[in-house]
Amino acid sequence: MPQRAATIVGGGIGGLAAAIALHRRGWRVEVLERATEFTELGAGISLWPNALHALEVLGLAGSVRALGAVEATGGVRDRRGRWLSRTDNAELARRFGHPLVVLHRADLLRTLTEALPAGSLRSGSEVSAVREDRRCLVVDHRRGESRPDLVVGADGLRSAVRRALWPDAAGPRYAGYTAWRMVTEPLAEPPSEGAATWGRGARLGYTA
Template sequence: MNEPHAVVIGAGIGGLTAAAALHRAGWRVTVAERAASLEPVGAGLAVAPNGQRALDTLGLGDPVRDQAAWQGSGGLRTPGGRWLARTDTSAAAERFGGSIAMVHRATLIDLLAAQIPQGAVQLGVTANLIDPGAGDRQAAVELGGERVAADLVVAADGVNSAVRARLFPDHPGPAYAGFTAWRIVVPAPDMPFVPHETWGRGEMWGSQPLKDGRVYAYGTAGVPEGGRSPDGEKQELLRRFGSWHAPIPQLIAAAREDEVLRNDVRHLRTPLAAYHRGRTALIGDAAHAMPPSLGQGGNQALEDAVVLAHHIATGATPVPDALAAYTRDRLPRTQQIARRSAQAGRATTLRAAPAVTVRNALIAAVARLGPGLMLRSMDGIADWRPPGPGAGGGPYAASSRSDGTGG
């Protein structure tokens, strides 16, 4: 019997994870990526305990932990430097079975790509869905002008997914979330500092160390969609955040103009009714793009990929039925997380002084009541475990090192 064939559109985190999981399950995979290389456009990635457990199913949890910087002490500050809340890593590890592992996206991309057979990833290739497939009819994809049949198509083509538009032509597509994000990766400053997020009036900044001695930093601001700074994005960052507490000005000063990434944050404000049609499945941002406010976009893509492979792997049910089970598993969870992410994003874009004062007072009051209350925002998210025999142990179980001791 011939190996079933899956075409994965998009070689980001979700696409490569799906390809690796399907290959591990005995599928022949072709990954189509329109970019000329796998070098990711992005910076740091906070792999939460749920994302680490997804990677454990591929044997990649511990390699990621080995190359991660572990989110230790830190917390939430005001632009003047006052601490509103401090993090408690031990409480997070006890509650969720692990803590945050901060890695560069390129690190994870390299680990995932190494799990896929040589030649399976086609770079610089445009992929177009011709036929999503149905029942016994295979799907069809145009790859670089050639029609390719597939038993399964996995669309991991991002927030502006062309496959999503093909499957759901009446869906309005992504909407502006109300804020723009800047990201940089720079050498660590010559001063001690701890990981933090700093919330101001309509603006937010975060600084997270990476294991290689650099720092991943990001800022957001509630500004009109489509804007660009006439004198460069570094100057825009200095204008907005240059008077904030250390090390924020020092990190911005260390960045080159061409290293500053600026992107409007877009999300699927209108949820999809399903994450599949026929033999074609959507994963990651193509299915449920969400604001980055809870740090779950990449983690949910990891979950999607291993849950999809779990339903497809046995071959005991037809692919369309397996994809229907995938939708039933993933749609309620991811849409709830997307709603919570949007709510968290709105909290960082408050501009009116009275509203900001109330917000900060509430955060400080909750922090004084103990770490448990602060961690509740991640209940039902970071404690997720993959489906299958490992729900209580076995190959899907979390590594014993998911408590952060491996970093």
């Protein structure tokens, strides 16, 4: 039986995780990413137990946990710093088998890319169209075209796959929120726990 082929459009966390899962099931995969390299521009990310369970299925939970830190406690404060709610992350681990882990998104993305064959990662491959040709899906991209058995659209809010196959689907709508994310240099006295502070019309979150 010939090896089945999958084209994943989008080289973010979701697209790479899908590619790893298919690759480990024996599929030949390619990941098309429009950027010139596979990298992550975000800041930190919190991985809750369900995410670590998914990484465990992919065989990567241990590697990811080693790159991050377990956040022992956290919660929500009001604008004066008073606790509104607290989270016992030890209880999360007891009930669901994994703790809450925080790490840099770039470290997570690097772990995912390293789990795939180098030849399957195709940066600079922006997709221009997804079309049907004799009951076969064809993906047109900057490097040519692909005719896989399966196409996975993991290319974000302004998905080219969605636009091509479901042109009437509603796209993203700005709801008036703006977010700034950052990573600081190590602090002399880092906070002992993470928290989100809710104020009037604004929220601030941090983790060590």
